[in-house]
Amino acid sequence: MATRRDIVKQTLLLSAGMACGAGSFPLSARPRVSPALAHRVTGVSLQDATIRRLGGLGDGYKATWAADGRQFLAVNDGPGWTWPPRAMYNSRVWTITGGPAAPRFADLAGYPDLDMGTHPDAPKYHGHGLLWVGGRLIQFLATLDRAEDRPRHWIGAKLIYSDDGGRTWRNQDGTTPVRFESFEQQSRRTLAFFDEPDGCFSLLSILQMGRGYRANRDGFIYIYGLNGNTDGLMNQLMLLRVPIAQVLNRSAYRFFAGRRADGSATWSADLAQRAPVHTFPRGWVNSANVFPGDLVLESWLPSVVFNEALGLYVMASTGVGCGPDGTAYGKPSYLGFWVSEQPWGPWRQVHEDRAWTPGGDAGSLAYSPQIIPGWTSADGTAMHIAWADLKGMLAFGRDEGKLEDALKQAKSPRDHNRIEAEFLRRYIPGFAFNTQRVDLTLG
DSSP states (O other): OOOOOHHHHHHHHOSSSOOSSSOOTTTTTTTOOOOOGGEEEEEEEEEEEEEHHHHHHHHOEEEEEOOOHHHHHHEEEOTTTTOOSOOHHHHHHHHEEEEETOOEEOOOOOOOOOTTSSSSSSEEEEEEEEEETEEEEEEEEEEHHHHHHSSOOOEEEEEESSSSTTSEEEEESOOEEEEOOOTOOOOOOTSSSSOGGGTTTTSEEEEEEOOOOOGGOOSEEEEEEOOOSSSTTTEEEEEEEEEEEEOOGGGOOEEEEEEOOTTTHHHHHHGGGOOOSSSSSSOOOBBBBBBBBOOOOOTTTOOEEETTTEEEEEEEEEEOBBBBSBBEEEEEEEEEEEEEETTTOEEEEEEEEEOGGGGGOOOOOOEEEETTTTTOOOOSSSEEEEEEEEETTHHHHTHHHHHHHHHOOOOOOHHHHHHHHHHHHHHTTTOOEEEEEEEEOOO
């Protein structure tokens, strides 16, 4: 039976057209902006009047846009929109149809079972990088070490994929069903990345390039990763690329190794030659956690989308606001937006907020903003982000006894899941799919 500590630990982890209405806009309402204007993006404006609380229970929200207009959404650490909950999932994938004014969410029934309560002592796999390309849906799942004498570190990334719209999922080697390796089975043979220097490339985010990846022109998939688990490394953003047809072949991955004088990138098959494409500010990576043996959060894992109309790449990212003792969420998060004309930068910052409090809520503990790729206006000047918020987390922890007493009354596993989920909803109502329109400012 999961304890309050287990539940809080999990919460700490990290369509073709749009309907018109509040917080939305018609895709064909405005003419396309010439890519020549890309250099004129001077800032972003977060529209508080468009904030919407769209339900669900969980976090993560990495999204990709399929050729048929649906968007796929990774939801971690909760049941998503299923109520009463069937399970509390480490990761689950949902589909979104429609625009930000009236989206519809559906569970992807064929997704592998990652019920966090089934094997409490097994490695946890949390959904991150997600991409639809060429009829294939791929996902990287991050996994943690099992340290007890310090915050647990991200140590590996597992690649799974589906070639039939999410009905059947396979391991990287093509076998099915998906297996979730035990600690003893994890290795560089079974995972795409495992036990790399400082845990680099364990947390991965995939560049989104239009509906069905149609905006891509060079035949490569671009995958961003963090350089480690500690401040000074986790704030270093790394990059690899791989030919679309070779994404399952780890030996085909090439790592960004620097920029030439003309701004072009150099690539290396040698991970040791990796170089950052961007360095975020220091001081926003937790060195301790609320509970001993918890984890280093995925601070600075970005969301990067190619804005087709403007002809530039837009990146959103956050650093976790740390308290004086190094614990996570001692203050509001850092929020930044950057733009670039190439996936490897250089990245130019166009927005900085060192106390991100959506809607002016001073108690907000918002984190992990994700650009929803299919919710961008035709002219590229309006986009939408989604995020989760842990406001209320400390009160949730304070009332551990109430939760444990309630769990003792559970008559079945499903009843147990409902009680857990109800407590999360009551104490941390922002631990859900929150969205907001972000307007790009042209100077």
